[in-house]
Amino acid sequence: MSDTTETSPAATRTATPVMISRKPGAPGARVPSGSEGTSTACIRTFGCQMNVHDSDRMRRMILDAGYAEVQSYEEADLVILNTCYVRENAVDRVRGHLGELNRLRRLGRVKKVALTGCIGASDEATTLQRQYGIDLVLGTHNTYELAEFVGLPTMRETYTPDLPGTQGEHSAFVTIMTGCNYQCSYCIVPSVRGRMVCRPLENVVAEIEGLVESGTGYVTLLGQTVDAWRHDGKRFCDLLARVADVAPRVWFTTSHPSNMEDRTLRLIGEKDTIVKRLHLPVQSGSDRMLKVMHRGYKAERYRRKIEVFREAVPDGTLSTDVIVGHPGETEEDHEQTLKLVEDCAFDSAYIFKFSPRKGTEAAELGGAVAPGVVQRRFLEVLRAVEQNAFARNQRKVGSLEDVYIRHGSTEDGKAIGETWSGHAVHVRTESEPGEYVRARIDSAGPHVLYAGEPIA
Ligand code: SAM
Ligand code: SF4
Numbered sequence: 001m002s003d004t005t006e007t008s009p010a011a012t013r014t015a016t017p018v019m020i021s022r023k024p025g026a027p028g029a030r031v032p033s034g035s036e037g038t039s040t041a042c043i044r045t046f047g048c049q050m051n052v053h054d055s056d057r058m059r060r061m062i063l064d065a066g067y068a069e070v071q072s073y074e075e076a077d078l079v080i081l082n083t084c085y086v087r088e089n090a091v092d093r094v095r096g097h098l099g100e101l102n103r104l105r106r107l108g109r110v111k112k113v114a115l116t117g118c119i120g121a122s123d124e125a126t127t128l129q130r131q132y133g134i135d136l137v138l139g140t141h142n143t144y145e146l147a148e149f150v151g152l153p154t155m156r157e158t159y160t161p162d163l164p165g166t167q168g169e170h171s172a173f174v175t176i177m178t179g180c181n182y183q184c185s186y187c188i189v190p191s192v193r194g195r196m197v198c199r200p201l202e203n204v205v206a207e208i209e210g211l212v213e214s215g216t217g218y219v220t221l222l223g224q225t226v227d228a229w230r231h232d233g234k235r236f237c238d239l240l241a242r243v244a245d246v247a248p249r250v251w252f253t254t255s256h257p258s259n260m261e262d263r264t265l266r267l268i269g270e271k272d273t274i275v276k277r278l279h280l281p282v283q284s285g286s287d288r289m290l291k292v293m294h295r296g297y298k299a300e301r302y303r304r305k306i307e308v309f310r311e312a313v314p315d316g317t318l319s320t321d322v323i324v325g326h327p328g329e330t331e332e333d334h335e336q337t338l339k340l341v342e343d344c345a346f347d348s349a350y351i352f353k354f355s356p357r358k359g360t361e362a363a364e365l366g367g368a369v370a371p372g373v374v375q376r377r378f379l380e381v382l383r384a385v386e387q388n389a390f391a392r393n394q395r396k397v398g399s400l401e402d403v404y405i406r407h408g409s410t411e412d413g414k415a416i417g418e419t420w421s422g423h424a425v426h427v428r429t430e431s432e433p434g435e436y437v438r439a440r441i442d443s444a445g446p447h448v449l450y451a452g453e454p455i456a
Helices: 049-064 088-106 124-132 145-149 189-193 201-213 236-246 262-270 287-292 299-312 331-344 371-394
Strands: 016-018 040-045 078-083 112-117 156-158 171-175 218-222 250-253 277-279 317-324 348-353 400-407 414-418 424-428 436-444 449-451
Touching: 040 049, 049 078, 049 112, 049 145, 049 171, 049 218, 078 088, 088 112, 088 124, 112 124, 112 145, 171 201, 201 218, 201 236, 218 236, 236 250, 236 262, 262 299, 287 331, 299 317, 299 331, 317 331, 317 371, 331 371, 348 371, 371 436, 400 424, 400 449, 424 436
Parallel strands: 040 078, 078 112, 171 218, 218 250, 277 317, 317 348, 424 449
Antiparallel strands: 016 156, 400 414, 400 436, 414 424, 436 449
């Protein structure tokens, strides 16, 4: 059993550079040296959408520098590991990859290794660099230094991440804020990503206009606490309303319950272009634990927000994050989490076993919960979520849905799409990512809906 039910949704970055782009072969660009004349690079991404987005930016740099992107370490001259630090086993996983890369280096294959992202920004980076002879370590604040490493001109650091990382793709992430001003007891993010910096509204809108012009049909606004976004007297709801007028399809993640305004929840129901799916991490259903975690809200406030969402967006889907086994969590606290899970009837949840992160308050707290107890609590929350989700998904059977194709069909001929209500759907179609198909839902499981043949 893994220690989460799904992958982690978000981690964020701070300063981002303006890139001075240079065409392959231009003066200053890296001289090709690979076996077939061109240098090759492989980027491996761990963790959340923010890291995926950062990898897109680094991809632009390596392509501009004349590298060809490859998918396996064996074929790569340069390997970039863009890492996540949110849980302990994240470091263990990266160690495994570093060991394998050193083996390939000894065989004369991989020539350079770069470690970037949240582990790069952590205290452990120095030890890893020494142990594995890593050539370049970058944190989340200075990813732009990769440019110089791959032979591009140095980039200027600014706080406006205006790199068009994903133009021309059917869907794109757009960072609206970076960092986090909270200090949750268990969380390493504020120390590796820094304090909150919000992008000006006009910059965000201009980037999205460019993306839409280049063919992007689905924009996801990203940040650790997107709903904390504010700039020049404007708040997140104002930004979301503007973006929803510009982009054909919009979603946002992650939100914090303390920042979520009722008018934002109503806007989700009002605007046709916003996907009716809310990800609002609760972490615990116990007020005592929420206080220990420094979450800044009580369970009752969270429940009220959910009531507003369910009323404003009756067909919407709701997901959350829950941590089980935080130090000091009693059986009674756990019961309260189970009760909240039941009351809120989540459509899905990311359930995490507490993982002590060096440098966080919770790592120093007494009251560790025994691993066997954590495992039981994990399974109990998982079961509660799945039961609710299954019952809610059953209600969709028979409905006719416009499905946005996210991933094209695999060998079994089924593509993965998303309804406007935010449900994941398997549908038999040859349609490409970014296209819509109309199909009736035939059946449902706890995690996904299954549609019949699309209706022409
Ligand atoms: N900013 C978001 C929020 O506060 O809701 C979440 C960001 S965090 C990268 C994603 C999730 O990872 C958190 O919501 C939390 O459930 C989980 N998480 C973070 N640190 C953790 C830890 N030390 N142990 C277990 N889970 C953790
Ligand atoms: Fe971490 Fe809390 Fe900030 Fe989320 S709000 S990134 S959990 S410190």
